[in-house]
Amino acid sequence: MSMPNDTFECGHTLEELSLYLDTGEFPDPPHLESCPECRNGLDSLRRLSAAGDELFASDLAAAGSGTDDWLKDILANLALELRPGRSIPLSSDDPADTLSETEGSIVALVRSVADSQPGAVAGKVRLEGDVTVPGSPVAVRLDLAVLFGHALMASAASLRQDLAEALARHTELNISAIDITITDVIDAPREES
Amino acid sequence: MRDQLDVVPDAILAGRAADGDTAAFESLARRYGPHMRAAARRLTGSYADADDVVQEVLVQAWQQLDTLREPAAVKGWLLRLTGSRSIDLLRRRRNHASLTTADGEAPADTVSPGAGPETAAVASAGIDSLKAALSALPEEQRRCWILKEINGQSYEEIARTLNISPASVRGRLARARITLVREMEDWR
Numbered sequence: 001m002s003m004p005n006d007t008f009e010c011g012h013t014l015e016e017l018s019l020y021l022d023t024g025e026f027p028d029p030p031h032l033e034s035c036p037e038c039r040n041g042l043d044s045l046r047r048l049s050a051a052g053d054e055l056f057a058s059d060l061a062a063a064g065s066g067t068d069d070w071l072k073d074i075l076a077n078l079a080l081e082l083r084p085g086r087s088i089p090l091s092s093d094d095p096a097d098t099l100s101e102t103e104g105s106i107v108a109l110v111r112s113v114a115d116s117q118p119g120a121v122a123g124k125v126r127l128e129g130d131v132t133v134p135g136s137p138v139a140v141r142l143d144l145a146v147l148f149g150h151a152l153m154a155s156a157a158s159l160r161q162d163l164a165e166a167l168a169r170h171t172e173l174n175i176s177a178i179d180i181t182i183t184d185v186i187d188a189p190r191e192e193s
Numbered sequence: 194m195r196d197q198l199d200v201v202p203d204a205i206l207a208g209r210a211a212d213g214d215t216a217a218f219e220s221l222a223r224r225y226g227p228h229m230r231a232a233a234r235r236l237t238g239s240y241a242d243a244d245d246v247v248q249e250v251l252v253q254a255w256q257q258l259d260t261l262r263e264p265a266a267v268k269g270w271l272l273r274l275t276g277s278r279s280i281d282l283l284r285r286r287r288n289h290a291s292l293t294t295a296d297g298e299a300p301a302d303t304v305s306p307g308a309g310p311e312t313a314a315v316a317s318a319g320i321d322s323l324k325a326a327l328s329a330l331p332e333e334q335r336r337c338w339i340l341k342e343i344n345g346q347s348y349e350e351i352a353r354t355l356n357i358s359p360a361s362v363r364g365r366l367a368r369a370r371i372t373l374v375r376e377m378e379d380w381r
Contacts (some may be wrong), residue, residue, distance in 0.1 A: 006371060014370070014371045014373075014374075015363070015364065015367035017196040018363075018366060018370050018371075019367070022348070022366075023248050031344055039316050042311075044374045044378065045370060045374060047374075047377075048323075048370055048377065049342070050376050051319045051320065051323045051377065052323070052338075052342040052343075053342075054251060054258050054319070054320050054323075055320050055324065055327075055342075055343075056231070056342065057342050058320055059232075059234065059235055059283060059343065060227055060228060062231070062234075063228070063230040063234065064227055064230070065226040065227060065233040066222065066223030066224060066225075066226045066227055070230075070244060071222060071226045071227075071247075072246045073221060073228075074222075074226075074244065074251065075222060075251075076245060078213050078248070078251055078252060079326065080218065081255075082213060083213030083259075085213075096307045104212070106264050107213065108212075108213070108214070110245040111209065111212070111214060115197070117290050120204075121197050121198065121201045121205060122208065122209065123201075123204065123205035123208040123209060124205075124208030124211065124212060124264070125208075125212055128272070143204075143205065143208055145201045145202065145205045147197070147200070171261055176260065176312075182199065183202075183204065183205065184202050184204075184205060186200055186201060186202070191297075
């Protein structure tokens with residue numbers, strides 16, 4: 001047994017070494033280079049850490065894949081409720097009718113238009129402005145990931161145009177701006193799994 | 194679309210899921226579900242309980258995703274929720290100890306008969322001896338070690354999960370490691 005005591009003859013402890021491995025903090029770093037006991041202790045802790053990594057890899061493999069039935073069953077049971085967001089009034093020919101659409105449906109529309117661009121995947125979508133008041137200016141802000149190999153500027157320009165058309169067709173919002181932020185360029189081959 | 198969702202960064206998926214996109218949420222669940230399940234199994238010691246934990250965490254995550262300040266940190270968040278739910282479950286189980294024996298499943302840490310020091314020493318990787326040593330640890334030390342090494346949580350995060358101070362986490366983790374190192378080196 002290589003560690004008879006928690007405190008070594010040099011006065012340092014395994015607890016200090018344990019903290020050092022996690023945080024890099026140690027009262028006397030040069031000491032670790034020269035003290036055989038501390039080096040021995042660090043080696044042991046590193047072997048334990050490596051065994052921990054192996055245990056995790058083994059546990060992860062045993063847990064199965066995200067496409068397995070166990071997770072499909074869980075997802076099927078979730079019954080995720082919708083997120084309608086704000087209610088957006090629509091004009092109507094008959095004053096007795098009250099028409100509206102949900103913010104969630106417009107956000108979904110923006111996502112779907114963005115996703116239909118080659119190599120583009122929409123992220124977070126925000127409608128900024130008071131969408132509940134007809135005619136108030138509304139800015140659309142959209143995060144976008146673009147798959148590597150697709151022209152960024154051309155994608156953004158044509159997406160902005162498609163979004164403007166889709167929003168004009170499906171909503172009565174007074175769109176003051178469409179801001180697209182490309183948050184990620186994905187350096188991964190598509191359709192590979 | 195599903196193929197594309199599977200290659201985009203976490204922040205994109207978390208942003209979409211917070212907006213109500215169930216496909217993005219399910220992609221996140223596929224991405225981190227196995228890690229969540231592995232952590233919950235190791236913490237609760239029960240396959241059935243672990244899947245209950247994963248399901249509860251996914252429900253909670255869907256409800257609270259829009260409160261996540263840093264969408265890129267969604268993985269750590271899901272694992273922290275998994276840790277907390279698992280610990281909650283263990284506390285409930287302790288309060289209803291008589292009910293859990295009906296579970297009928299062997300805990301994940303149960304060492305098969307004969308997997309004592311001699312046979313464990315033969316296992317090259319030491320996983321078996323680590324599992325055995327882990328299951329013999331005091332419960333609070335074991336939880337600290339698993340939350341750190343399997344869940345990847347920081348001392349502060351572990352402290353919040355277990356409702357103890359970061360200094361206690363540091364001490365328990367160190368004691369856990371000292372014991373594990375001794376047990377494993379005894380068997381070499």
